Amino acid sequence: MLPIAFNLSEKFEIPVILRPVLRVSHAQQTITFNPIPRIERKANFPRNPQRWSATPRFRFILHKQLNMKLQKIAEEFNSMISLNFIENDREKAVLGIIAGGIGYAIARDILPELGLQKDIPILKIGTPFPFPTEVVEPFIQKCDHILILEETEPVIELQIRDKSKIYGRLDGMIPNEGEMLPEVITQVISNLCKRYSIPVGEVPSTESLEKMVAGLGLPIRRPTLCSGCPHRSSFYALKKAFPNGIFPSDIGCYTLGMNMESVDTCHDMGAAITIASGLYQAYHQDGKEIPIIATIGDSTFYHSGAQGLLNAVYNGAKFILVILDNSITAMTGMQPTPESGVTADGHPGTSLSIEELVKGCGVKYIRVVNPYDIKVMIRETQKAYKYTQQPDGGMAVLIARYPCIIYQKEQLKVNPIKVEIRHLPPPERGLPQVKSGEMDKSLLPVFQDEVCGQCDTCMIQCPEGAISKTEDGYVID
Ligand code: SF4
Ligand code: SF4
The missing domain is CATH 3.40.50.920 (Rossmann fold)
Known part of the structure; x- marks a missing residue:
C-alpha cells in the first residue's frame, strides 16, 4: 500500500493517510522491500500564494480544486483491483x-x-x-x-x-x-x-481450552513497571508525600503508576498538565486548595507538554509538575529524546535542556531530584507544595532524573548491590524462625542485580523494617 500512497500523493499533490488499526499496529514481521525509487528533485519553493496561503479567497478556490482531486482519486480507486x-x-x-x-x-x-x-x-x-x-x-x-x-x-x-x-x-x-x-x-x-437459512458449521468451542488455562491457576498479572524502574520510586514518594493528592498523568511506561495509586488520569499526550491546570482552576474558584501533582515523562513533555505548562503559568495555575526524566522514550522502543543529542536516525543532534525549556515557560521554581533518594524526593515534593501555596508562589517543577534501567542496564551493572538473605529474624522480634533449608526454594526472594540496579525502594517500603543495608549490600531478616 505504501508505494501506492506515495504515488497518489505525488500525482495529486495531496497528503495520503494510511490508517493501520490496533492489531496491525501491534503486529510485527520481517518485510522485504522492493527497490525504493529516489525522487531526483532539488529543493525549490516557487512562490505561489494562491496555492500555499490559505486566506479566505484562495481557500475557496483550493477547496474547489480539492473536491475535483477527490473525485479523480475516487475514479482511480474504482478501478484499483489490487486494493x-x-x-x-x-x-x-x-x-x-x-x-x-x-x-x-x-x-x-x-x-x-x-x-x-x-x-x-x-x-x-x-x-x-x-x-x-x-x-x-x-x-x-x-x-x-x-x-x-x-x-x-x-x-x-x-x-x-x-x-x-x-x-x-x-x-x-x-x-x-x-x-x-x-x-x-x-x-x-x-x-x-x-x-437466513444458510447452512453453517458449528462455532468452534474454546471451552476445553478455557478450562485447561483456568486449571493452571495462573495469577492475573497486570502490566507493571519493570523491577527497579526509577518511576516506581517516584510514584512511591509522591503518594507518600500527599496520600490524598490528585495525580493527573500522561502516556508512557509511567501510566502504570496507576497500580501504585499515583496516576489518576491519562488522556492525550500533554493532558497531565492541562488537566491539572483545569483541576487547579476549578478548586481555586471554589476557594479550595488541594495538592495536585501532575506527572509527565521527559519525551512526552518535549512532545506536547511545554505548551500546557506555558498556559498554566500564564493563567496563574499553582500545582506541582513532576517531569519523570528517564532520558529515553522507553515505551515506544527506546528512541532518543531531544535531550539525548542524537536524532531519531542516529545522527548527532543538538541537545536541549529540560531545565531551560521549563524556565522558558516562565516557571520560577525548578528542582532536580534523584527518585531513588526517596526521603529527599518526599521532602522536595512537600517543599514544592509549600511554594505553590505562597501568595507570590506559582508553578513548581520537580525533575525526577534517573535513566531507564532497561536502557541503561549495561552501565548500571558496573555497581551491583549484593543481597544476603538469612530468613532468620532476630529473636527479640518474636517472629517464627524458619531454617533456610526447610523453605520451599521457589518462595525464596531472589535479588537480581541486573534489574534491581541501585534501587533501595524495598528497604524503605518494608513495613516490618526487615530489609536493611550493610556495608556489603542488603540483609533481609
Ligand atoms: S531493590 Fe527491591 S524494590 Fe527495588 S527492584 Fe529490587 S526488589 Fe524491587
Ligand atoms: S522500560 Fe524503563 S522506564 Fe519503562 S518501566 Fe521499564 S525501567 Fe521503567
Whole structure:
C-alpha cells in the first residue's frame, strides 16, 4: 500500500493517510522491500500564494480544486483491483461481507472454519476514502444482505447511502465498542447464517481450552513497571508525600503508576498538565486548595507538554509538575529524546535542556531530584507544595532524573548491590524462625542485580523494617 500512497500523493499533490488499526499496529514481521525509487528533485519553493496561503479567497478556490482531486482519486480507486477486490464473486448471494483492514483478515480465517468459504463473497475495501462507489454498489445489489466488518469507527458503513440491507456497527450487529475479536465475528456470522437459512458449521468451542488455562491457576498479572524502574520510586514518594493528592498523568511506561495509586488520569499526550491546570482552576474558584501533582515523562513533555505548562503559568495555575526524566522514550522502543543529542536516525543532534525549556515557560521554581533518594524526593515534593501555596508562589517543577534501567542496564551493572538473605529474624522480634533449608526454594526472594540496579525502594517500603543495608549490600531478616 505504501508505494501506492506515495504515488497518489505525488500525482495529486495531496497528503495520503494510511490508517493501520490496533492489531496491525501491534503486529510485527520481517518485510522485504522492493527497490525504493529516489525522487531526483532539488529543493525549490516557487512562490505561489494562491496555492500555499490559505486566506479566505484562495481557500475557496483550493477547496474547489480539492473536491475535483477527490473525485479523480475516487475514479482511480474504482478501478484499483489490487486494493478493492471481490473474493468468491457470484451473480447472487444471500449474504455478502464488505470488509476493510483486520476485519478482512478475520473474515478470511473464519469462513472456512464455518464451512462458508463457497457461500459468502467478500468485498475487500483497501481505500475507504474517497469511497469507491462503483465497486461497492454493484456488490450490494448482488447480495440480499450485507455484513460490514471494519475497525474502529464505521467509515465504510457511513458512506453507503442505502442501508436497508446493511448489518454493521450502526444497527448494533457488530458491538460499537471494544475490539472486533474473531470470536465476536464468528458468532455474528453464525447468527446471520441461521437467520437466513444458510447452512453453517458449528462455532468452534474454546471451552476445553478455557478450562485447561483456568486449571493452571495462573495469577492475573497486570502490566507493571519493570523491577527497579526509577518511576516506581517516584510514584512511591509522591503518594507518600500527599496520600490524598490528585495525580493527573500522561502516556508512557509511567501510566502504570496507576497500580501504585499515583496516576489518576491519562488522556492525550500533554493532558497531565492541562488537566491539572483545569483541576487547579476549578478548586481555586471554589476557594479550595488541594495538592495536585501532575506527572509527565521527559519525551512526552518535549512532545506536547511545554505548551500546557506555558498556559498554566500564564493563567496563574499553582500545582506541582513532576517531569519523570528517564532520558529515553522507553515505551515506544527506546528512541532518543531531544535531550539525548542524537536524532531519531542516529545522527548527532543538538541537545536541549529540560531545565531551560521549563524556565522558558516562565516557571520560577525548578528542582532536580534523584527518585531513588526517596526521603529527599518526599521532602522536595512537600517543599514544592509549600511554594505553590505562597501568595507570590506559582508553578513548581520537580525533575525526577534517573535513566531507564532497561536502557541503561549495561552501565548500571558496573555497581551491583549484593543481597544476603538469612530468613532468620532476630529473636527479640518474636517472629517464627524458619531454617533456610526447610523453605520451599521457589518462595525464596531472589535479588537480581541486573534489574534491581541501585534501587533501595524495598528497604524503605518494608513495613516490618526487615530489609536493611550493610556495608556489603542488603540483609533481609
Ligand atoms: S531493590 Fe527491591 S524494590 Fe527495588 S527492584 Fe529490587 S526488589 Fe524491587
Ligand atoms: S522500560 Fe524503563 S522506564 Fe519503562 S518501566 Fe521499564 S525501567 Fe521503567
